[in-house]
Amino acid sequence: xxxxxxxxxxxxxxxxxxxxxxxxxxxxxxxxxxxxxxxxxxxxxxxxxxxxxxxxxxxxxxxxxxxxxxxxxxxxxxxxxxxxxxxxxxxxxxxxxxxxxxxxxxxxxxxxxxxxxxxxxxxxxxxxxxxxxxxxxxxxxxxxxxxxxxxxxxxxxxxxxxxxxxxxxxxxxxxxxxxxxxxxxxxxxxxxxxxxxxxxxxxxxxxxxxxxxxxxxxxxxxxxxxxxxxxxxxxxxxxxxxxxxxxxxxxxxxxxxxxxxxxxxxxxxxxxxxxxxxxxxxxxxxxxxxxxxxxxxxxxxxxxxxxxxxxxxxxxxxxxxxxxxxxxxxxxxxxx
Amino acid sequence: xxxxxxxxxxxxxxxxxxxxxxxxxxxxxxxxxxxxxxxxxxxxxxxxxxxxxxxxxxxxxxxxxxxxxxxxxxxxxxxxxxxxxxxxxxxxxxxxxxxxxxxxxxxxxxxxxxxxxxxxxxxxxxxxxxxxxxxxxxxxxxxxxxxxxxxxxxxxxxxxxxxxxxxxxxxxxxxxxxxxxxxxxxxxxxxxxxxxxxxxxxxxxxxxxxxxxxxxxxxxxxxxxxxxxxxxxxxxxxxxxxxxxxxxxxxxxxxxxxxxxxxxxxxxxxxxxxxxxxxxxxxxxxxxxxxxxxxxxxxxxxxxxxxxxxxxxxxxxxxxxxxxxxxxxxxxxxxx
DNA sequence: CTGTTAGCGCATTCAT
DNA sequence: ATGAATGCGCTAACAG
Numbered sequence: 001x002x003x004x005x006x007x008x009x010x011x012x013x014x015x016x017x018x019x020x021x022x023x024x025x026x027x028x029x030x031x032x033x034x035x036x037x038x039x040x041x042x043x044x045x046x047x048x049x050x051x052x053x054x055x056x057x058x059x060x061x062x063x064x065x066x067x068x069x070x071x072x073x074x075x076x077x078x079x080x081x082x083x084x085x086x087x088x089x090x091x092x093x094x095x096x097x098x099x100x101x102x103x104x105x106x107x108x109x110x111x112x113x114x115x116x117x118x119x120x121x122x123x124x125x126x127x128x129x130x131x132x133x134x135x136x137x138x139x140x141x142x143x144x145x146x147x148x149x150x151x152x153x154x155x156x157x158x159x160x161x162x163x164x165x166x167x168x169x170x171x172x173x174x175x176x177x178x179x180x181x182x183x184x185x186x187x188x189x190x191x192x193x194x195x196x197x198x199x200x201x202x203x204x205x206x207x208x209x210x211x212x213x214x215x216x217x218x219x220x221x222x223x224x225x226x227x228x229x230x231x232x233x234x235x236x237x238x239x240x241x242x243x244x245x246x247x248x249x250x251x252x253x254x255x256x257x258x259x260x261x262x263x264x265x266x267x268x269x270x271x272x273x274x275x276x277x278x279x280x281x282x283x284x285x286x287x288x289x290x291x292x293x294x295x296x297x298x299x300x301x302x303x304x305x306x307x308x309x310x311x312x313x314x315x316x317x318x319x320x321x322x323x324x325x326x327x328x329x330x331x332x333x334x335x336x
Numbered sequence: 337x338x339x340x341x342x343x344x345x346x347x348x349x350x351x352x353x354x355x356x357x358x359x360x361x362x363x364x365x366x367x368x369x370x371x372x373x374x375x376x377x378x379x380x381x382x383x384x385x386x387x388x389x390x391x392x393x394x395x396x397x398x399x400x401x402x403x404x405x406x407x408x409x410x411x412x413x414x415x416x417x418x419x420x421x422x423x424x425x426x427x428x429x430x431x432x433x434x435x436x437x438x439x440x441x442x443x444x445x446x447x448x449x450x451x452x453x454x455x456x457x458x459x460x461x462x463x464x465x466x467x468x469x470x471x472x473x474x475x476x477x478x479x480x481x482x483x484x485x486x487x488x489x490x491x492x493x494x495x496x497x498x499x500x501x502x503x504x505x506x507x508x509x510x511x512x513x514x515x516x517x518x519x520x521x522x523x524x525x526x527x528x529x530x531x532x533x534x535x536x537x538x539x540x541x542x543x544x545x546x547x548x549x550x551x552x553x554x555x556x557x558x559x560x561x562x563x564x565x566x567x568x569x570x571x572x573x574x575x576x577x578x579x580x581x582x583x584x585x586x587x588x589x590x591x592x593x594x595x596x597x598x599x600x601x602x603x604x605x606x607x608x609x610x611x612x613x614x615x616x617x618x619x620x621x622x623x624x625x626x627x628x629x630x631x632x633x634x635x636x637x638x639x640x641x642x643x644x645x646x647x648x649x650x651x652x653x654x655x656x657x658x659x660x661x662x663x664x665x666x667x668x669x670x671x672x
Numbered sequence: 673c674t675g676t677t678a679g680c681g682c683a684t685t686c687a688t
Numbered sequence: 689a690t691g692a693a694t695g696c697g698c699t700a701a702c703a704g
Binding site for chain 1: 679681
Binding site: 003005006007017018021022025049050052053054055056057058 | 696697698699700
C-alpha cells in the first residue's frame with residue numbers, strides 16, 4: 001500500500017500541504033469546514049504522520065530510552081512496567097537497552113544516544129561503572145537523565161531511590177531479633193551507592209545491638225556468578241560460619257540457597273536469610289525467605305513522571321532532587 | 337553543545353556535504369586521504385548521524401517493536417532479553433509496548449506502527465484478542481511480523497512456539513504418576529492457541545490413562561484476578577475437589593497457593609500442583625511446585641533472528657514457518 | 673482563512 | 689575523486 005502523506009491528502013482535496021498540516025493539528029486559523037474534510041479523508045485513508053519527518057522537523061523524538069543492567073529480574077521488569085505506563089499516557093515511546101552490567105556497553109549506549117534519538121534517558125547504573133564521564137556528555141547535549149535505584153550521586157538531576165540505609169538496618173535487625181549473632185552481608189557491587197547504604201545500615205544495626213563486626217562476614221560479589229558461588233561457599237563452610245545472611249540482591253540469596261543445599265546446611269535453622277527481592281509471587285516463594293521489597297512499579301512511574309515533567313516545562317536540566325520511596329520488609333519465617 | 341552534522345563537518349574541512357557523507361559510508365569513490373581526514377574529524381567531534389534524517393531518507397528505521405501482554409513475568413522478561421541481544425548485535429533498536437491483555441490497546445499499537453516507525457514487529461497475542469483484523473493491516477503496509485509463544489495461527493508468517501501439546505500431556509501425566517486421580521486444568525485464555533494445545537494434551541493424557549474427564553474441572557480464567565480467585569476457590573472447596581491441578585500459567589498457580597492457604601488445604605498432600613513457569617529462581621521456589629519451563633531466552637533470540645533474516649534478504653513477507661522449541665519439566669516434589 | 677516557501681539532516685543522482 | 693542539486697515528509701515563517 002502506498003504511503004499516505006500530507007502531500008497525497010492535499011492533492012486529493014485540492015488544498016495546500018500546509019493547510020492540511022494545520023487542519024490536522026487543529027490550528028485555529030483553519031475553517032471548521034476544511035478541518036472536517038481533511039479529518040474525514042485522513043481517517044478514511046488511515047493517515048499517520050511519518051514520525052521521522054516529524055521528529056526531524058520538530059527536533060524532538062517523543063521517545064525515551066531506558067538503560068538498565070538486566071531485565072530478567074522482577075525489580076527491573078516492574079520498573080519498566082511503570083515507565084511504559086506513564087510513557088503511553090504521555091504519547092511517548094520507550095526504547096530498551098540492556099548493559100548486562102558492562103560499563104563499556106553503558107558508555108556506548110549513552111554516547112550513541114547523543115544523536116537526538118531520544119528526548120530523555122531513564123537509567124539504573126551498571127554495577128561495573130566506576131568512570132562516569134559518559135554521563136556528563138549527556139548534559140552537554142542537553143538530554144535530561146533521571147536515575148532510579150542504582151543512582152549516580154554526583155550527577156545533578158532527579159534520582160528516585162528507596163530508603164536503602166533504613167532497609168539495611170531493618171533487615172539486619174530482623175535477623176538479630178530472630179536470634180542471629182553472626183550476620184553476614186553480601187554486597188552486590190562496591191561501586192553502587194545503594195549497596196553502600198544498605199551496608200551502612202547493616203553496620204550500624206550491628207553496632208547498636210552490640211554485635212561485633214567481622215570483616216570476613218562482608219562478601220563483595222560481582223557479576224561473575226561462579227566466583228560469587230565460591231565466595232559464598234567458603235563463607236558458609238568456614239569454621240566460624242554466619243548464622244544469618246543479609247543479601248543485597250535476590251540473585252545472591254538464590255546462590256545462598258544453592259550453596260546451603262550443597263553443603264547440607266538447613267534453612268531455616270542453621271542459617272536465616274533475608275534479601276532484597278521483588279518477586280511478587282510471595283506464595284510461590286520458599287517460605288523461609290524474608291524479603292525487603294521495593295515499590296518497583298512506583299519507582300518506574302515516578303522516574304518517568306519526573307522526565308515528562310521536565311519536557312512539559314521545557315527544561316533540559318532537571319533540578320537536583322532525590323525522591324525516596326519506602327521499601328517493605330515482608331517476613332515469611334516458616335518457623336513461627 | 338551544537339549538533340555536529342554533515343554540514344558542519346563539511347564546512348570545517350572545506351568539502352562538500354556529499355563528499356563527507358560518502359567518506360563516512362566508506363564509498364569507493366573517495367580518496368583514502370579524504371576518508372582519513374573526514375573520519376578523524378568525525379571522531380574528534382563525536383559525530384553521530386541524526387537517526388531521524390537517516391530514517392526519513394532511507395525509508396527504514398533500524399528499529400523493531402515488541403508488543404506483549406505484560407512484562408512483570410519472568411517468561412516475557414527473558415524473551416525480551418533474547419530479543420534485545422540479537423537486536424543489539426544487528427545494530428537495531430527495540431521499542432516496547434505493553435497491551436496488558438487488552439485487544440483494544442493491541443490494535444491501537446499496531447495501527448500506530450503502520451506509520452513507518454518500525455521495520456518489523458515481534459509479538460505475543462493478548463489473551464483478549466479475538467478479532468485479528470488489525471494484524472492484517474500490518475501486511476498491507478509491508479511490515480513483517482513474527483509471533484512468539486502466543487501465536488496467531490491464521491496469519492502466514494514465522495511463529496516461534498514450544499511443544500505445548502506435549503508439555504500439557506507430560507504435565508498431566510506427571511500428576512497421574514504422583515497418584516492424582518482428579519485433575520483440574522486452569523486455562524488462562526480460551527482464545528489462545530497455546531492454551532488450547534496445552535488443554536488438548538491434558539485431555540489426551542487423561543484419556544490414555546483411563547481417567548474420566550469432568551467438565552467442571554476445567555476452569556476458564558481471564559484477566560480478572562478476583563474473578564479467577566473466586567473460580568479457583570469454588571473449585572477447591574467443592575464437594576468433589578481435585579487432588580491435582582495443572583495451571584497453564586504461573587499466575588494461576590500462585591492463586592492456587594493462595595486459595596489453598598485460605599482454605600487450609602495442604603500442598604503437597606491434598607493437592608498437587610504443576611504449572612507453566614519461568615522463574616529461574618528455582619531454589620527460591622516453594623519446593624512443592626513442579627514446573628514446565630519454556631526456553632524463553634531462546635524463543636526471543638529465534639524470533640528476533642527470523643525478523644533480521646528477513647531484513648537481510650529484503651523480504652517483506654516472511655514465509656509461513658513454525659519454529660518449535662522444547663520445554664522442560666522440572667520436578668520439585670518435596671515429598672520424595 | 674489559505675497558499676508559497678524554506679529547511680530540518682541525510683543519501684543519492686547527476687554533473688564535472 | 690569531488691561538488692551541486694534534489695527530495696524524503698513534515699512544520700513554521702511569511703505572504704496574501
